[in-house]
Amino acid sequence: MTRSAPVSQLRARNTCASVSPPRLPPAPSSISTMPSPAITRHAEEPPGWAELARATGTFYHDPRWIREIAATFAYRVHWLAAGEGALTGALALAEVPALIGAARLVSFPFSFIAGPMTRDPAVARALAAAARELAGQRGLKRVEIKQPGTAGPVADGFVRSTRYTTYRVPTIGGEQAVWRRLHVTSTQQRIRKGQKAGVTVGLGETSEDWLAMARLEERVQQSFGVPAPPRRFFLGSCRRLQEAGLVDLYLARVPDGRVAAGFVMFKGPREWVYAFSASDLRFVREFRPTHALLWEGLRRAAAAGVVVDLGRAAPEQASLAEFKLRWGAEAVPLAYDYWPDAGGLQQARRDRGVLALAARLWSWLPAPLARLGSGLYRYLG
Template sequence: MIKPWEQVFLDPAGEPWVEFVSARSTANIFHHSAWTNLIAECYDYRPFVVAVQDGDGAVRAGIPMMETGSRLRGRHWTSLPFTDHCAPLHDSAVSSGRLTDSLVVLSDDSNTPPMGLRCNLPPRAAIQTYSHHVLHTVQLAQDSDGVFRRFQPMHRRNVRTSEKKGVRIEWGRGHEDLDAFYRLHLETRRRQGVPIQPRRFFDLLGSNLIDKGLGFVLLAYKDEQCLAAAVFLHWQRTLTYKFGASAADGLSLRPNNLLFWTAIRWGCENGYDVFDMGRTDLANTGLRAFKSGWGADEVPLTYSHLPPRTEGSAVGHLMPAVNAVISHSPLWVCRATGELLYKYVE
């Protein structure tokens, strides 16, 4: 006999969790088993779901997790690595509270590693919360012209400027389109001085999500030159901007403005309610202003730790030196650094 509000571990691809997630309109692509499987397969992490069930065995709340581990950081449970946010899903305030309580009980177990959750859990003494980022979301509507009118005048002008200067948008859902994005993404990451994701990540992104109709690539061209590209994922009511790249010598043509408008218009025309523009560091005021200019709501992005964390990542202290090396090195250094270190930088 199942006890009411019993805490259980579930398979993210198993029927009980898949059915529960599919029935939640607040779920987004990061709750989908295809995203979980992508991260797990690429980085060799162990995926699972912490859930609570009622007396009939029905899932009432849950949160996807990964067990990660390295010699540098030890074992951790994260929800989810390389993911901007992943809030618990629940069918009521009561089930949300029960799930939170079960996470607290788990964290007290000596066999449970530290937990880092990309969400703001209900307050408990054992939970530490912090916010170093913000999240921008645009509310979509069937009337895409009305959404366009909410943009700041500069963004509207830049969209029209890009169109007048002959920038065209190509839709991509094939692996050759991901290849084109990856090449530009590699150049962008080298310019920024940060490691790129392993090449295998984008191969799995194609097979796990884009091939299954859960995402697409937009590429902005002027004649034969690819000026900018972006990867968008979508599920339930949310269209999510996940990755972007651009050529430094093409920014005057405003290709990113046309890319974003094309994605937003598609979201409106296809019944999506929210355009998730992803997280931004609090200190990055320029990017925050760019995203807000699309009529986006900016809210603090709060994360939680169980038990409270007292020290940062050892890898994090090395990143300034890594950034300097990458930005002054050939492209292969950026790629090799990502292959070796990327799984440790989160």
């Protein structure tokens, strides 16, 4: 039995706390006379969440993903729900700590498209308002709600950022239609080069396979100057999600059997997400293992009839965006809504300022020390 109470009741219980929550800005007046949908807050997944996620959500709304992230990174999660009986809307929020200062309330860490699950704009606004109210009660400095598309209204008190764009490959028409949409020289030719060089692609399942992926990711992320996920994320969370049918691990091997590249595909009900990708630089030019891998993922997605999301890019990541477009992807804007203002790591440029300096310093660390630094990963959510 999950514990729940209306958010307004929870606020009343907290009025005697020794530390007063920060004042919320007054919401703009509205001419609507419709009552706001009632929102309840739960400490655990409420009944009906999984069904709503299958009907309206993405991979990142699946309760199994939410629980794994919460357990792996020790996040406190708040499950907000709308509707009595069958859920009409839901929003998962995690308290993400800061190295210095107050924590943030995020929907959802390491999930670039999460946000409210609902088809009703009024329910979406009510969920955002409940998140804002919860942040005030908990003394959190910011609310961050990440969602696909920019058509939805901005909730009262929130500021919208459209800094990020994601790139989705449609698979309508099957494998041959997907192939025809690929860039001829930079994509099709490199796929063929990998195939002719003897690269083989298969699905990995064992602990050794996941460890190989974790090691590849560590080397690549250090070259980019950022912490890699801790190994327990791959060997624990991802492997358990794989057993549940939600994750695939693709590995490319050169003819002598060595792993040259790997990527992790998250499998949602309508979209699969190209989540983590890393390659051994020794094999890139001769074997093009990344191209062989991604093409195999697209082939399987086409057979399943799902869209493949190649992930987001920021404006300063022009070369990354171009890579995605050459795979036949279509650009889809993302809306990140913030209270009280837009800020934090998600809004900082990566090619200048503090983040650029930190990246240079991190890339110089000895590999064993950088791996120990994976403990910092939870603060990036």
